[in-house]
Amino acid sequence: xxxxxxxxxxxxxxxxxxxxxxxxxxxxxxxEGPAAGLPLEEQVQLCGGCxxxxxxxxxxxxxxxxxxxxxALTNQLIYFRERLRRNEIxxxxxxxxxxxxxxxxxxxxxxxxxxxxxxxPDEALMERGRELAREHRCASCHRSDFSxxxxxxxxxxxxxxxxxxxxxxxxxxxxxxxxxxxxxxxxNVDDEEIDALAHFxxxxxxx
Amino acid sequence: MPPLTPPTLTRLVLAVATAGSFxxxxxVSAEEQEQEPxxxxxxxxxxxxxxxxxxxxxxxxxxxxxxxVDHLRLPDGFSAEVWAHGMPGARMxxxxxxxxxxxxxxxxxxxxxxxxxxxxxxxxxxxxxxxxPNGVAFKDGSLYVAxxxxxxxxxxxxxxxxxGEDIPEPEELTEAFGLPDDExxxxxxxxxxxxxxxxxxxxxxxxxxxxxPDTHATIHSFEADGSDMRIEARGxxxxxxxxxxxxxxxxxxxxxxxxxxxxxxxxxxxxRLGEPGEHFGFPECHSxxxxxxxxxxxxxxxxxTLPAAVxxxxxxxxxxxxxxxxMFPEEYRDAIFIARRGSWNRTLSVGYDVLVAKLxxxxxxxxxxxxxxxxxxxxxxxxxxxxxxxLQMTDGALLVSDEQNGAIYRIxxxxxxxxx
Numbered sequence: 001x002x003x004x005x006x007x008x009x010x011x012x013x014x015x016x017x018x019x020x021x022x023x024x025x026x027x028x029x030x031x032e033g034p035a036a037g038l039p040l041e042e043q044v045q046l047c048g049g050c051x052x053x054x055x056x057x058x059x060x061x062x063x064x065x066x067x068x069x070x071x072a073l074t075n076q077l078i079y080f081r082e083r084l085r086r087n088e089i090x091x092x093x094x095x096x097x098x099x100x101x102x103x104x105x106x107x108x109x110x111x112x113x114x115x116x117x118x119x120x121p122d123e124a125l126m127e128r129g130r131e132l133a134r135e136h137r138c139a140s141c142h143r144s145d146f147s148x149x150x151x152x153x154x155x156x157x158x159x160x161x162x163x164x165x166x167x168x169x170x171x172x173x174x175x176x177x178x179x180x181x182x183x184x185x186x187x188n189v190d191d192e193e194i195d196a197l198a199h200f201x202x203x204x205x206x207x
Numbered sequence: 208m209p210p211l212t213p214p215t216l217t218r219l220v221l222a223v224a225t226a227g228s229f230x231x232x233x234x235v236s237a238e239e240q241e242q243e244p245x246x247x248x249x250x251x252x253x254x255x256x257x258x259x260x261x262x263x264x265x266x267x268x269x270x271x272x273x274x275x276v277d278h279l280r281l282p283d284g285f286s287a288e289v290w291a292h293g294m295p296g297a298r299m300x301x302x303x304x305x306x307x308x309x310x311x312x313x314x315x316x317x318x319x320x321x322x323x324x325x326x327x328x329x330x331x332x333x334x335x336x337x338x339x340p341n342g343v344a345f346k347d348g349s350l351y352v353a354x355x356x357x358x359x360x361x362x363x364x365x366x367x368x369x370x371g372e373d374i375p376e377p378e379e380l381t382e383a384f385g386l387p388d389d390e391x392x393x394x395x396x397x398x399x400x401x402x403x404x405x406x407x408x409x410x411x412x413x414x415x416x417x418x419x420p421d422t423h424a425t426i427h428s429f430e431a432d433g434s435d436m437r438i439e440a441r442g443x444x445x446x447x448x449x450x451x452x453x454x455x456x457x458x459x460x461x462x463x464x465x466x467x468x469x470x471x472x473x474x475x476x477x478x479r480l481g482e483p484g485e486h487f488g489f490p491e492c493h494s495x496x497x498x499x500x501x502x503x504x505x506x507x508x509x510x511x512t513l514p515a516a517v518x519x520x521x522x523x524x525x526x527x528x529x530x531x532x533x534m535f536p537e538e539y540r541d542a543i544f545i546a547r548r549g550s551w552n553r554t555l556s557v558g559y560d561v562l563v564a565k566l567x568x569x570x571x572x573x574x575x576x577x578x579x580x581x582x583x584x585x586x587x588x589x590x591x592x593x594x595x596x597x598l599q600m601t602d603g604a605l606l607v608s609d610e611q612n613g614a615i616y617r618i619x620x621x622x623x624x625x626x627x
Contacts, residue, residue, distance in 0.1 A: 071263070078266045083336045084316050099267040099295075137255055151263045178314050178339070180390050181244035 032096030055112040063162045067114030072153040073106035085177035121203035129200020160202035248414040249467040269612040275591040278581040290617035291328040300598040301343040305365040313339040342397030353395035356388040357381040383433025392445045404428040410445040444489040448526040461524040466552040474517035485512045516573040521550035522558030526596025532603025546594035559583040559590045
């Protein structure tokens, strides 16, 4: 356990860009998140408050965690914990979680089934999204069924509003985190294209 | 490694082009290329569905029982043990005057310190939240850290650690050094030379492209405070490891060659800097004198310095140090140990090992051969660890960092029983 083997928090030099200092104070950086140290079942209840009891999110803009590759969830939680990815909700939630806790949560959600969205897809949007996904070679990392692999997240059946927002955040460079791959890919993708991609991926059906 | 024979490397795509066609198949169009991730730049359109992409580095702790130290194979008399672990992403190493080992990382944004308690080691996180703090170097009680966008100096760091004190905020030297902050190949190695100057590479901000020869694909040196910048070497695509010859003081460095030109070339490099300012070829001349199919003219290699040795294409030779210790046999004296992180941009994996380079009598060339192997399983084409740096300890043992497992191995030597 590194966290225990390592120096306690007061011995850890925190080196952050000046611009982040205000944000950090607001994050109450020395405090542990509410889930740290709890048994998995209780952690899952806490996460479920926003992400849905079974990892299928029903709240607007909140990603579903069910069916995501375990490594994709693990890496994002570590980026939040290490403050490499700053989000006013998730960065504080992740403080104090150990690697083992993060990996157990990730495996739990990876095993939950993800439900397809309700409602019929818009055929024209689906066709446009399919074309764009081909053009941008989404499948070369996210797999041909968009189920994700390794650190690359599952896109199929993810919430449409979340997908669209995540792509906009990458394009505007506001998502944060050390991954620059998606920033490069979305640089010249406009809103209409992002919306078509999000609709297609949310409703993806191999058919 | 036998030298690659063709004077001009043919792109892999030529080999698969329709017979009878003399037209080079189009690369990905400029507009599409802009939207490729950095690692895919230069990938031919035909290879758009290629499964090759960089392997992700774990950001979590590898449990001690899963660290593949039992896989390691070394020449007779050498043995390996896990010296420190629990440091996800452990990469470049530097030794403090009091024996503290400092370890840089990339994705996880941390710098670690390892203090030796005799039979056990204690690990500390001394910095976090940095942008790929790969480079670490130590001088006069201070630790220097190079992140993509910053150069930092931590004064009296070992005494703060020894007294269990808070590590004070570092001195920000970023402006004094004034280095570019490109993400692509922007993670930096750091080392002090025998002249007391700090040597800092700036990689090419691309897979292959024209660069300003005074700002990119260079090795610079500075006074420790960031003043008096000099360009030591040009045309160096991406070096992530160097050291200085213990006798001559010459700078020797590894360099990673271009991806997507071919599975079998151009070979990665070990170089020797003879004169300050020499040009090592990037982007128009690669490896043993291979003219770039797009950016190089016929005589592009004429005025370039060719490598002292080449090794497998894409094998990623990174950290390297001369061995000056007494523990290993005489034949290792002044040889170079080179950590190879291992390939991603070829179907059959190579590297994932430590090589030893033995210099020729005239000190201009080197022979490479395997020293520490076993992390690559060629039958499965899979790997269990990725050596990134080597470092000689004061007792002559050699440390090897394994980024994949966040572990550091210690390699020691005792004469085998069959030797008198």
